[in-house]
Amino acid sequence: xxxxxxxxxxxxxxxxxxxxxxxxxxxxxxxxxxxxxxxxxxxxxxxxxxxxxxxxxxxxxxxxxxxxxxxxxxxxxxxxxxxxxxxxxxxxxxxxxxxxxxxxxxxxxx
Amino acid sequence: xxxxxxxxxxxxxxxxxxxxxxxxxxxxxxxxxxxxxxxxxxxxxxxxxxxxxxxxxxxxxxxxxxxxxxxxxxxxxxxxxxxxxxxxxxxxxxxxxxxxxxxxxxxxxxxxxxx
Numbered sequence: 001x002x003x004x005x006x007x008x009x010x011x012x013x014x015x016x017x018x019x020x021x022x023x024x025x026x027x028x029x030x031x032x033x034x035x036x037x038x039x040x041x042x043x044x045x046x047x048x049x050x051x052x053x054x055x056x057x058x059x060x061x062x063x064x065x066x067x068x069x070x071x072x073x074x075x076x077x078x079x080x081x082x083x084x085x086x087x088x089x090x091x092x093x094x095x096x097x098x099x100x101x102x103x104x105x106x107x108x109x110x
Numbered sequence: 111x112x113x114x115x116x117x118x119x120x121x122x123x124x125x126x127x128x129x130x131x132x133x134x135x136x137x138x139x140x141x142x143x144x145x146x147x148x149x150x151x152x153x154x155x156x157x158x159x160x161x162x163x164x165x166x167x168x169x170x171x172x173x174x175x176x177x178x179x180x181x182x183x184x185x186x187x188x189x190x191x192x193x194x195x196x197x198x199x200x201x202x203x204x205x206x207x208x209x210x211x212x213x214x215x216x217x218x219x220x221x222x223x224x225x
Contacts, residue, residue: 044216
C-alpha cells in the first residue's frame with residue numbers, strides 16, 4: 001500500500017530561522033498529499049494539501065510542492081515563530097484511510 | 111459548521127474498567143475513522159466505519175476493542191477491561207465520502223489514562 005517516510009526529529013530552531021521537514025512517499029499513481037499539524041494537547045489540523053503533481057500547497061507561511069520526479073512533499077517555512085512549535089505529520093491516502101509519517105517535533109526558541 | 115466533536119476530552123479509568131469514547135462527525139459526513147496515538151508515537155489507524163457498517167477494522171486489537179457507528183447518534187469506540195497499555199490519545203476523524211483524496215478532519219481527541 002501507499003506509505004510516507006518522514007524526517008525524524010526533534011528539530012530545534014531559533015525564531016526567524018528557515019524550516020524544512022522532508023517527506024517522501026511510495027504510492028500507486030498520484031494520490032493527494034497532506035501535511036497535518038498537532039499543537040500540544042490538541043488534535044490534528046490540516047495544514048496544507050496538494051492534489052496533483054507539481055501542485056503547491058500553502059498555508060500560514062508554510063509551503064510544500066508535490067514533486068513526482070523525486071516522490072517528495074517537503075514542508076518549508078521561511079521564518080518560523082515560537083507559535084509554530086508543534087508536531088508535523090506528512091500523510092497520504094492508503095485506500096480510503098490516511099497513512100501518516102512518524103511525525104516531526106519542531107521546537108522554536110525565542 | 112461544527113467540527114468533529116469528541117468526548118470526553120480526558121478520561122481516567124482503573125485497570126479492568128470500561129472506556130467509552132464518543133465521536134460526532136462533521137455535519138454531512140458519513141465516514142468515520144478512529145486512530146490511536148501512543149505516547150511519543152505517530153498515529154495508527156484502528157477502524158473505518160460508515161453508518162451502521164464497519165468497513166475496515168484491520169487496525170483494531172483483536173480483543174477488548176470494538177467500534178460502532180449507529181444510524182442515529184455518535185460513533186462509539188469501546189475498550190473493555192482496560193490495561194495500562196491502552197493509555198493513549200484516541201482521535202476520531204470524518205470525511206464526506208471514502209474516496210481517495212478527500213480530506214479527513216480530526217477531532218480534538220480523547221486522552222485516556224489507565225491507572
